[in-house]
Amino acid sequence: GAGVSQTPSNKVTEKGKYVELRCDPISGHTALYWYRQSLGQGPEFLIYFQGTGAADDSGLPNDRFFAVRPEGSVSTLKIQRTERGDSAVYLCASSQGVAFSEQYFGPGTRLTVT
Amino acid sequence: LAKTTQPISMDSYEGQEVNITCSHNNIATNDYITWYQQFPSQGPRFIIQGYKTKVTNEVASLFIPADRKSSTLSLPRVSLSDTAVYYCLVAENTGGFKTIFGAGTRLFVKA
Numbered sequence: 606g607a608g609v610s611q612t613p614s615n616k617v618t619e620k621g622k623y624v625e626l627r628c629d630p631i632s633g634h635t636a637l638y639w640y641r642q643s644l645g646q647g648p649e650f651l652i653y654f655q656g657t658g659a660a661d662d663s664g665l666p667n668d669r670f671f672a673v674r675p676e677g678s679v680s681t682l683k684i685q686r687t688e689r690g691d692s693a694v695y696l697c698a699s700s701q702g703v704a705f706s707e708q709y710f711g712p713g714t715r716l717t718v719t
Numbered sequence: 720l721a722k723t724t725q726p727i728s729m730d731s732y733e734g735q736e737v738n739i740t741c742s743h744n745n746i747a748t749n750d751y752i753t754w755y756q757q758f759p760s761q762g763p764r765f766i767i768q769g770y771k772t773k774v775t776n777e778v779a780s781l782f783i784p785a786d787r788k789s790s791t792l793s794l795p796r797v798s799l800s801d802t803a804v805y806y807c808l809v810a811e812n813t814g815g816f817k818t819i820f821g822a823g824t825r826l827f828v829k830a
Contacts (some may be wrong), residue, residue, distance in 0.1 A: 645822075646822060647806055647822050650820075653816070696762050707765035708818065710764065711762055713761075
């Protein structure tokens with residue numbers, strides 16, 4: 606079946622602009638995660654959804670970052686007033702949401718802020 | 720969430736067995752141990768998960784001693800395509816919980 610997909614694969618934007626990154630999880634997966642990965646580092650947790658609600662958003666770095674999952678499937682990560690430090694690969698993962706189920710990752714969106 | 724410590728990098732040759740050890744001294748009673756693999760320009764991929772003793776699947780084995788303060792991922796007869804970053808994670812509920820990745824271990828397999 607189809608895996609997790611993310612669009613766009615690459616995004617270049619200017620400092621101060623607004624961007625949206627989209628994640629399509631595996632059908633039927635109730636849990637969805639967003640991570641940010643900088644070069645040479647492990648993925649950094651941003652936010653976790655269980656269904657439509659954000660169960661844990663403690664990883665969002667500041668109020669410029671926001672994510673939604675209105676129908677419990679597709680999720681959008683929104684970044685306002687982008688800064689050069691936001692440049693990274695943004696990864697999305699989904700899982701069945703039950704105890705100890707593995708996470709399936711998408712290929713990521715590479716965001717470059719110039 | 721229990722912190723994990725892994726070697727930064729390891730080198731190996733094709734055909735050898737590779738063992739990567741992860742320390743997690745503060746692991747809690749309900750925590751499971753999970754390993755992921757990541758290739759360049761891809762998202763991480765689940766390899767194996769365990770709670771205690773030994774777990775084996777088609778790609779790896781996971782050894783966990785009785786005190787559970789460490790775990791060892793064993794890759795039998797590695798090939799060049801096993802060159803990747805390997806992450807050890809410890810969490811109470813990896814399917815629906817905040818997940819913390821460390822820096823991982825960069826494995827280089829040489830011909």
